[in-house]
Amino acid sequence: MNRSGGDADVTRAAMLAHLGTSGGASRADLARALGLSPALVSQTVKQLMAEGLVRELETSTSSGGRPGRLLGVASTALRSVGLKVSHDHVALVETELDGSVVRAVTLRFDAASVTFLSDLVGLVRAFIGDGRDEPILGIGVGVPGAVDATGTGVVDSGMLGWRQAPLGALMARELDVPVLVENNVNALAVAERLYGAGREHENFLVITIGEGVGAGVVVGGEVVRGSRGGAGEIGHITALSDGPLCTCGKRGCIEALAGEKALLGKARGAGVVPAGGEMAQLQRAADSGNPNARAIYALAASKLGEVVASLVQFIDPEVVIISGEGTKAWTHWSIPFEQALRAGITVDRRAIPVIVEDWEDEAWARGAAALVASTPFDVAGTFGEQGRRVRARLMTGSSATEAAS
Amino acid sequence: MNRSGGDADVTRAAMLAHLGTSGGASRADLARALGLSPALVSQTVKQLMAEGLVRELETSTSSGGRPGRLLGVASTALRSVGLKVSHDHVALVETELDGSVVRAVTLRFDAASVTFLSDLVGLVRAFIGDGRDEPILGIGVGVPGAVDATGTGVVDSGMLGWRQAPLGALMARELDVPVLVENNVNALAVAERLYGAGREHENFLVITIGEGVGAGVVVGGEVVRGSRGGAGEIGHITALSDGPLCTCGKRGCIEALAGEKALLGKARGAGVVPAGGEMAQLQRAADSGNPNARAIYALAASKLGEVVASLVQFIDPEVVIISGEGTKAWTHWSIPFEQALRAGITVDRRAIPVIVEDWEDEAWARGAAALVASTPFDVAGTFGEQGRRVRARLMTGSSATEAAS
């Protein structure tokens, strides 16, 4: 399969992104990884080197044949910005193509303010202004909620209280930079696929715990978005009939059982933490052996395990990755979660590995930034016009200013 | 995106298959449906017409512009065979490319016999022999269980008691015909995508009820197979903790609550049907208003609704299609199922349509036959060598004998 016509730059961008995200790779490596013919890689690398975008590094050790000449991106100016939007704060990071974080800040932000859109644009503008004068490749935005079309970036979020917020279009226009908006768990899944455990897997599940409970689904190497970008919204799967009332109006949602608010509520009710107490206090109580605190975690973990078991049975992933702020206390989740998970699936898939990555705010934002690095691989064209703009910037080494369309 | 190199026959086959499965289409229709340029379609159609594989039908009515000249496949000999394998019988059908059934039989078959492989081959050989002398395009096989690689067709099935049965390779060798083996629900999902409600949807869920409970998942127009072909095995999702013991060793699996055996067991226990009674008797009892019988259906339907609600919340499909033998009694499932389903999902997706198609054995087999017609669209190459062989046969109008590899 090739991409003739006007799609040559997709190939070029994919090669640049692969070199950026994987450190060094030989031409043969590139051909295998991207499914292209060696001939094309040779040819394209020659161009990219002539343009000064790619350079040869050292020679790799041989594995019984001719050793490969490793390649790397020449430009150091290929940076992306990622932001994670929460109801009361925004985390911003600037990353290199390989996912390494150059700088990061967390700022207060009121999602319920009437001026939330312009507020957000202002924060991002200031953050970019603080950096070097190099123009950035693009901005990735992770939001808790459904994103209608990733290209235009219209957001519906119960957690933020946004209805059809035209976030992507506005930011792209105001900042004159490609902006990719996506559900934050999906963004995390993209990051896992590019830099994390998902690199070796085509099918996996990312489960996040924290304020909410979410899931990202990767099938055949691609993130599943569902009919209107609503795939992975497992927070409102019913885990206990006649359970506690959830913010969504239903009863017994897993988020109402294993979300931060639910845990805190229980902890306060049981007197484990004081009235105005925080999650950290609950964790400390559990750490020091408080049986009530441990029981609170255990119940949540067990219910989460049951839900994840259903998903594993349904979609048959190769691994399950657990992430989110909630993993800070994972020691208290681990055993009951795994027990419930293994007990809820058939024998043939009980060996499924569970990988825990305790990422915090910064990592979520890094996930959003990964969206930018992933666009060159986005053959399906999910990101549309914004994706094209990112690729165009990759091509010019981000040093030339781009004409806005 | 194009498919240059050695993949020209994929395009040709896809055009033939599209014409076969959709009746008549103009060149412009083909270009749109297959995502090709009009120029290429013109060019390729010219070839196909010269080879006598395609002919022009009448002229379509104009919709404000030049009317299109409708095309159709010239050969009437493009037939496929589909079979549905159950533990005690096999259903066989012969179909045209458009999915219409030419003939169908159901035969006794013992999946537990030591000679089950050769028995099955014998049945198929006899079935093909009974038909006209035209060689067929290929054979699709639907089995209840996981199929490792659709190309080679190695089957693991708890319901049939098969472990790593090399069904596909054996049949292909013995019968000298391309053989595509797939999980039966996945096959049904393919049929829905080609001929049914799935034609207008890229993301949908197929739920089957009957002896077992299964699911087929279509995301982005493609059937999701999971890491080892085990996606969609929802029968053993836990729907009721501490529920009845299931054949898989777990408790409260949805199959142990809503599968035929479970319903029959309950019906016998409640005295609704006699000791050796059948499903039809349970249904008649419910039809005539027996409250116990109705309650049995209602509980199963409600539990199924809860499980499907989780899946809908998770994968966000556009529609849910219900099928399988169990739909014969759907009137008794309908209300509690829909109630449980709507109650278990968030407001934003409560409008999701539920489509019921009461297909029986023959339709399952037709689903398997649809695998053959779908191979030309199988860009991902799931069917490998067998898929290539099907395409090769399509090209020669199935009139030339094919050299076995």
Place this chain on the structure above:
DNA sequence: TAGACTTTATGAAGTGCTGAACAAAGGAAG
């Protein structure tokens, strides 16, 4: 009835990619 518009179909020129053949550069075996 003439033009404007829409949609279908085709021909020519150009582009992206592949496959095959070949050269290069190392290790392993005799």
Place this chain on the structure above:
DNA sequence: CTTCCTTTGTTCAGCACTTCATAAAGTCTA
């Protein structure tokens, strides 16, 4: 140390497909 094998990288002819331009065949509007 030569010979074979494996893997990498390059060159080149050829092909599948696309875009662009143009013709064809209708409907709609003035």
